Amino acid sequence: MRKNGFISKKRILVTSLAAMMLLSASGCGKTEETAENTEAVTEVATEADTEEDTEATETEAKKATNTDTSATDVSEDEIEVPEGYHLVWHDEFNGTELNEDDWNREEHQVGWVNNELQEYIPTDEYAFVENGELVIQPKKFEDEDGNVSYASGRVNTQNKHDVKYGRFEARIKFPQGKGYLPAFWMMPQDEDYYGQWPKCGEIDIAEVLGDSTTMNYGTIHYGEPHNQNQGTYSLASGDFSEEYHVFAVDYEPGVIKWYVDGEQYYETSDWFSKWTGGNEKPYPAPFDQPFHVILNVAVGGDWPGDPDETTPFDEKGAMYVDYVRIYQKESYDENVEKPVKVLEMREADETGNFIHNSDFSVAEDLTDDVDWKFLNLNGGKGEAEIKDGEIIISTEDFGSEEYSIQLVQPEMPMEEGCKYKYSFEAYAEEDRKMKAAVTAPTANWIRYFDDTSVDLTTEWQTFEFEFDMKEESDDKGRVEFNMGNQGSTATIHIRNVRLEKID
Numbered sequence: 001m002r003k004n005g006f007i008s009k010k011r012i013l014v015t016s017l018a019a020m021m022l023l024s025a026s027g028c029g030k031t032e033e034t035a036e037n038t039e040a041v042t043e044v045a046t047e048a049d050t051e052e053d054t055e056a057t058e059t060e061a062k063k064a065t066n067t068d069t070s071a072t073d074v075s076e077d078e079i080e081v082p083e084g085y086h087l088v089w090h091d092e093f094n095g096t097e098l099n100e101d102d103w104n105r106e107e108h109q110v111g112w113v114n115n116e117l118q119e120y121i122p123t124d125e126y127a128f129v130e131n132g133e134l135v136i137q138p139k140k141f142e143d144e145d146g147n148v149s150y151a152s153g154r155v156n157t158q159n160k161h162d163v164k165y166g167r168f169e170a171r172i173k174f175p176q177g178k179g180y181l182p183a184f185w186m187m188p189q190d191e192d193y194y195g196q197w198p199k200c201g202e203i204d205i206a207e208v209l210g211d212s213t214t215m216n217y218g219t220i221h222y223g224e225p226h227n228q229n230q231g232t233y234s235l236a237s238g239d240f241s242e243e244y245h246v247f248a249v250d251y252e253p254g255v256i257k258w259y260v261d262g263e264q265y266y267e268t269s270d271w272f273s274k275w276t277g278g279n280e281k282p283y284p285a286p287f288d289q290p291f292h293v294i295l296n297v298a299v300g301g302d303w304p305g306d307p308d309e310t311t312p313f314d315e316k317g318a319m320y321v322d323y324v325r326i327y328q329k330e331s332y333d334e335n336v337e338k339p340v341k342v343l344e345m346r347e348a349d350e351t352g353n354f355i356h357n358s359d360f361s362v363a364e365d366l367t368d369d370v371d372w373k374f375l376n377l378n379g380g381k382g383e384a385e386i387k388d389g390e391i392i393i394s395t396e397d398f399g400s401e402e403y404s405i406q407l408v409q410p411e412m413p414m415e416e417g418c419k420y421k422y423s424f425e426a427y428a429e430e431d432r433k434m435k436a437a438v439t440a441p442t443a444n445w446i447r448y449f450d451d452t453s454v455d456l457t458t459e460w461q462t463f464e465f466e467f468d469m470k471e472e473s474d475d476k477g478r479v480e481f482n483m484g485n486q487g488s489t490a491t492i493h494i495r496n497v498r499l500e501k502i503d
Helices: 058-065
Strands: 086-091 118-120 127-130 133-136 139-142 148-152 154-156 166-173 180-188 202-207 215-222 227-234 245-252 255-260 263-268 291-299 319-328 373-376 380-387 390-398 405-414 419-428 432-439 447-456 461-468 474-482 492-501
Touching: 118 291, 133 154, 133 291, 148 291, 166 180, 166 202, 166 291, 180 245, 202 245, 202 255, 215 255, 215 263, 227 255, 227 263, 291 319, 373 380, 380 405, 390 405, 405 492, 419 432, 419 447, 432 461, 432 492, 447 461, 447 474, 474 492
Parallel strands: 118 148
Antiparallel strands: 086 319, 127 133, 133 319, 139 148, 154 291, 166 245, 166 319, 180 202, 180 291, 202 215, 215 227, 245 255, 255 263, 373 405, 380 390, 390 492, 405 474, 419 461, 419 492, 432 447, 432 474
């Protein structure tokens, strides 16, 4: 989720540690403030163990096939517990209403965080149990004067099921529609223990944008200044809004791992906890305290953008949660040390250029995370083709953001105190604008070279920019060309891209 004050930034599939500029509306939902260290919260007691070798049930078989119906009712002894774990708590939503002994309904006003448009209303109109599922259903209202408003549901297990370390898992089908930001995520039981968000820490298990329902984001937020590490999982086939999938996080001392359908796609051990003027707290703070589960569907806001005329507010716009389960190991070793970060700086080629395939002589795969990558985000619809020593980007819909049509190359070695030159040749089939930048995906999306607009004409032009690297050295810089939402869908041609260190 995101926090108020967030400015929307670029996104990309990540397999390494990532700390991005997004702020979390999930967050604590309060303003940041310095907080004194309070008495440590205690871990909740676990329930009786279940057998590790329990046979797979019909629910698990259906989970594997991701069929579009909710699981049949299962009892505790039918749940297949991951090897090495025992079941702490679960809700299969088998009753006729939300069990408020397990769940709290939240109430928040419009714009509470992230400039979101929905009001969270704590009734079963927006979060209810039906057919063995928890359903969170956003709604749209229009008065006689044409004023539009939105309402949705948000529930959590705070002070009812807070667990320090464990595997948190849910089987979910996400909503589809522009402007939706549903989430399955975690916050600490005591949000003041290390200080208000983001110092308190946050773990986002699954977030799927309603207009990009084949990609899932897993994230942690922490620190002051705010940092985040993020990984993403993209479906090779299928859609998170059309099938159920199982989303999980293993939260252990010094390491957090994310899974989709049992496949690990990201892990991180790199975080810290401190506030301005204070000392850094002992690692692995803030992720060394009990966390609880939150489920919600946000409407609009800084990251997903506003709904449009295509956004459904029927069953397609709802989030369906088949179950939520929490497992733990018998014990956890908290005697861990913060890993030392080692930079692996890419070497320049014989001409001094850090860009791979800079002349587009190789028709590489533009969908993987190696060298050039082409992205459609936030409603953008376009295609890219490498041909005859150039890359050609055609756009059908430029989307809602400048980065909705985007070409990037990661792993740029940015060395503190050095001067760089960034250059490329480009033209468009009609006069139009494009933005270029060198960014920091693992350092809050700061700009090593600021987003810079260039005016493309129908003739090839050479663009050259020099900039000083004033930030800490970074082996994960990224060059970007942003071609979305700048008033034109004209096709763009780019060639001879260079990033070189000149001092």
